[in-house]
Amino acid sequence: MGNKQSSSSSTTNKKWDGNAMSQNDFMERDTVLVLNNDDIVIGSESKKASHVFSTDQSRGVLHRAFSVCLFDSSTGEMLLQKRASTKITFPNVWTNTCCSHPLHGMEVNEVDGPEDVKDGSVKGVKAAAVRKLEHELGIPVGELPIENFKFLTRLHYWAADTVTHGEKSPWGEHEIDYVLFITVPSKDSITLKPHPDEVDDVCWVTQSKLLEMFADDDLLFSPWFRLIANRWMIGGGENGKGGWWDDLDRTMNTDDFCDYENIHRFDPPTEHLGGGGDAGPWLDTKEAPSANGTVGDTVGDASKKQGAYGKIKTHKESKLSQLMHIDEVCSAISLLYINPLKSNLESDNIKKSFDTDDLAFCDDILCKVSRSFAAVIRQLPSELLVDVLIFYLVLRALDTIEDDMTFFASNDEKVKVLLAFHKTALVDPEWKMMGCGEEDERRLLEEFPKCHSVFAALRGDSRRVISDITLRMATGMAEFVGKDLGQGTVDVQQYNRYCHFVAGLVGEGLSRLFSASGLEKPALATELYLSDQMGLFLQKTNIIRDYLEDYVDGRAFWPQTVWKKYSASGDLGYFANPATVEHETAALNCIDELVTDALELVPDCLSYLSKLRCAEVFRFCAIPQVMAIATLDKCYHNKDVFSGVVKIRKGMSCALINGTTDINGVHSIFHRFASSILRQAELSRKKGFEDPSYERTVKACTTILELTETEAKRSGSSVVGSTLMLSTAAVGCLTYKYPNGSNTTALTTAIASIGMFSLFKTSFMKYVGKKGVSSLMPASKLTEKKEG
Numbered sequence: 001m002g003n004k005q006s007s008s009s010s011t012t013n014k015k016w017d018g019n020a021m022s023q024n025d026f027m028e029r030d031t032v033l034v035l036n037n038d039d040i041v042i043g044s045e046s047k048k049a050s051h052v053f054s055t056d057q058s059r060g061v062l063h064r065a066f067s068v069c070l071f072d073s074s075t076g077e078m079l080l081q082k083r084a085s086t087k088i089t090f091p092n093v094w095t096n097t098c099c100s101h102p103l104h105g106m107e108v109n110e111v112d113g114p115e116d117v118k119d120g121s122v123k124g125v126k127a128a129a130v131r132k133l134e135h136e137l138g139i140p141v142g143e144l145p146i147e148n149f150k151f152l153t154r155l156h157y158w159a160a161d162t163v164t165h166g167e168k169s170p171w172g173e174h175e176i177d178y179v180l181f182i183t184v185p186s187k188d189s190i191t192l193k194p195h196p197d198e199v200d201d202v203c204w205v206t207q208s209k210l211l212e213m214f215a216d217d218d219l220l221f222s223p224w225f226r227l228i229a230n231r232w233m234i235g236g237g238e239n240g241k242g243g244w245w246d247d248l249d250r251t252m253n254t255d256d257f258c259d260y261e262n263i264h265r266f267d268p269p270t271e272h273l274g275g276g277g278d279a280g281p282w283l284d285t286k287e288a289p290s291a292n293g294t295v296g297d298t299v300g301d302a303s304k305k306q307g308a309y310g311k312i313k314t315h316k317e318s319k320l321s322q323l324m325h326i327d328e329v330c331s332a333i334s335l336l337y338i339n340p341l342k343s344n345l346e347s348d349n350i351k352k353s354f355d356t357d358d359l360a361f362c363d364d365i366l367c368k369v370s371r372s373f374a375a376v377i378r379q380l381p382s383e384l385l386v387d388v389l390i391f392y393l394v395l396r397a398l399d400t401i402e403d404d405m406t407f408f409a410s411n412d413e414k415v416k417v418l419l420a421f422h423k424t425a426l427v428d429p430e431w432k433m434m435g436c437g438e439e440d441e442r443r444l445l446e447e448f449p450k451c452h453s454v455f456a457a458l459r460g461d462s463r464r465v466i467s468d469i470t471l472r473m474a475t476g477m478a479e480f481v482g483k484d485l486g487q488g489t490v491d492v493q494q495y496n497r498y499c500h501f502v503a504g505l506v507g508e509g510l511s512r513l514f515s516a517s518g519l520e521k522p523a524l525a526t527e528l529y530l531s532d533q534m535g536l537f538l539q540k541t542n543i544i545r546d547y548l549e550d551y552v553d554g555r556a557f558w559p560q561t562v563w564k565k566y567s568a569s570g571d572l573g574y575f576a577n578p579a580t581v582e583h584e585t586a587a588l589n590c591i592d593e594l595v596t597d598a599l600e601l602v603p604d605c606l607s608y609l610s611k612l613r614c615a616e617v618f619r620f621c622a623i624p625q626v627m628a629i630a631t632l633d634k635c636y637h638n639k640d641v642f643s644g645v646v647k648i649r650k651g652m653s654c655a656l657i658n659g660t661t662d663i664n665g666v667h668s669i670f671h672r673f674a675s676s677i678l679r680q681a682e683l684s685r686k687k688g689f690e691d692p693s694y695e696r697t698v699k700a701c702t703t704i705l706e707l708t709e710t711e712a713k714r715s716g717s718s719v720v721g722s723t724l725m726l727s728t729a730a731v732g733c734l735t736y737k738y739p740n741g742s743n744t745t746a747l748t749t750a751i752a753s754i755g756m757f758s759l760f761k762t763s764f765m766k767y768v769g770k771k772g773v774s775s776l777m778p779a780s781k782l783t784e785k786k787e788g
Helices: 023-029 047-051 114-118 121-139 207-214 223-233 248-253 308-312 318-321 326-340 347-354 356-369 371-378 381-401 413-423 437-444 448-456 461-480 492-517 523-527 528-545 546-554 581-600 602-610 616-635 652-659 663-686 694-715 724-740 740-766 777-786
Strands: 031-037 041-046 064-071 077-083 098-100 150-160 172-184 199-205 263-266
Touching: 023 041, 023 047, 023 318, 031 047, 041 047, 041 546, 047 172, 064 121, 064 223, 098 121, 098 413, 121 199, 150 223, 150 248, 172 223, 172 248, 172 371, 199 207, 207 223, 223 263, 223 437, 223 448, 326 652, 347 381, 347 652, 356 371, 356 381, 356 437, 356 448, 356 528, 371 381, 371 616, 381 413, 381 437, 381 448, 381 616, 381 777, 413 461, 448 461, 461 492, 492 523, 492 528, 523 602, 528 546, 581 616, 581 663, 581 694, 602 616, 602 663, 602 694, 616 652, 616 663, 663 694
Parallel strands: 064 172, 150 263
Antiparallel strands: 031 041, 031 064, 064 077, 064 098, 077 199, 150 172
């Protein structure tokens, strides 16, 4: 989907007054649009921070820019400006008519998305051009109508300002530059009043005059203008089309020279290499460019499933920090070596029922596309395991088709494939799709006949459930294919509807599979509302966590009726990398409301879990639920969500899995994290943070605490929290003693050893020893009971 921006502006958007600011003010206050190398807005940064060339960012921060070339159509002359000597970057250089940046938070929206580029409208860039032409050259807004600007193409370039500031220059440019042409009937038809802090001189030039100026070694020119002029404007042009300046009528009135698909990339001339980060040739090398100017980084890492395939960073705690949580280390050891999740994939009845090689492929690809789900699915009883595994893979294949934004020639073609999927992929044993999706998901589609082989061997009732849910989910996906989700869903109702199609229906399908297996009561198949709510809880958690990843991909889901209350720019990207206190406050208010909305689903999730009787099914459902509540706790009031993907610690994940053996343990986990969110809300309140959702958050958390209090107390010390005091004491000894020198090492080691022994004992006894009475029964017992 396109990341098309709304042309409407919020009344809270800032009115920009260039005459009231100095050059330093512009550097500090202007907020440029930070990009990835595909020209997708992934955040914002101050003009100053984005133009710094240093060892940390050798080519600054990639951001969006524009270059305007204004012509007198009666003479064919072009207006040049000489940048003022007071400019911080590239002063005293001649350049095109006007060059600057679209900004976040403008009164008239200046943020364009992929669809705006695709159709050539780029109203945001053009609005920025009109704003700066008035500021720099004094051309009144009405004299250059926005519809008269012609967008031609984009160039990605970088250049250190070494000519001005020396070979170790702390300043430079790193931009994806939008080239705009505009003509006026004559030079007398426009008003020129150059701003002395912006422009030292102006002149109208013909092509021949410009070439003479280029040849004059005493004149300095901006590197971007030289690139534009020499590459496209003057001479033979590309592919024999001639130069843009050679035939202005053709350039302005046809699309012969327009290239909206490609981004042309250039290293600077030799004199602009170097700078504070000693940057060398880059864009013309085999090494792929990265948005922060680091040589060798690729745009997306196929090994990273979260973070838009590595396009954005993942916030993870260091290994040392994770090891300091001794209770979680114990949990990990317990889960890995003492009481691991047992795989039932090798059971005799599975081996007899399915083709061994095809099933092995399904198991392998499951691990590749979702490592977290693989272990949870494998621990299911043999009479249910393969049904759920195939159900997951079928829906993952469908989701891959929906997610691919470049494979299909049109939305209509994608919709056609989605709606036919249950009749093609699930009926034709040879069906497959080549080239759609990324890496392992692509492999899933390309080798889908192996999945079909296993699907065809399932029980008839399971096949009917999978086919039915696949059709209904595809229908829902098709509904959203044509919607512009670059700025999220329209409202909470649409947000809920999307979550229903992609997750609520999964919950319904699972309930029906559980019931069909005989391991759960027949009535569970009719628990459609609770199944749906459970799915919504998981999906909303993912959407909240994946804000930046989804925004970068141009398909976001945060509801506009929520986030527009807090976005000063009227743009969803406003929250990315908040740079000011006001900015950060708005971002935190927004995410706190969305987390609260998800928390209100918890009572229904717990109600669903209470209806389960099979221990393995319970654990399969409970593990994602406790991971979700822990993730919401991690996301609540956390600004890291707006600069990357936040993840809970691996050790915590192990502890959570260990705590899902019964309803008491699950309630204890929900109780813990609801308490944590409530404490965060109250602490923020005490510090003076005004959160419009505070009362609603308190109510949601209090409801969860009341529902889980009895079972949480009954569960006693869980592995998630029981060893916290001991681990803190042990780590405290380590932390306190080391500064005193090596003489205390033995004492520290002894204390730590005692603490570790207690921790291991407490943690292991929880999972090795006998448990209290539980209403859950293992599948083997339920089968015996049914047969008896």
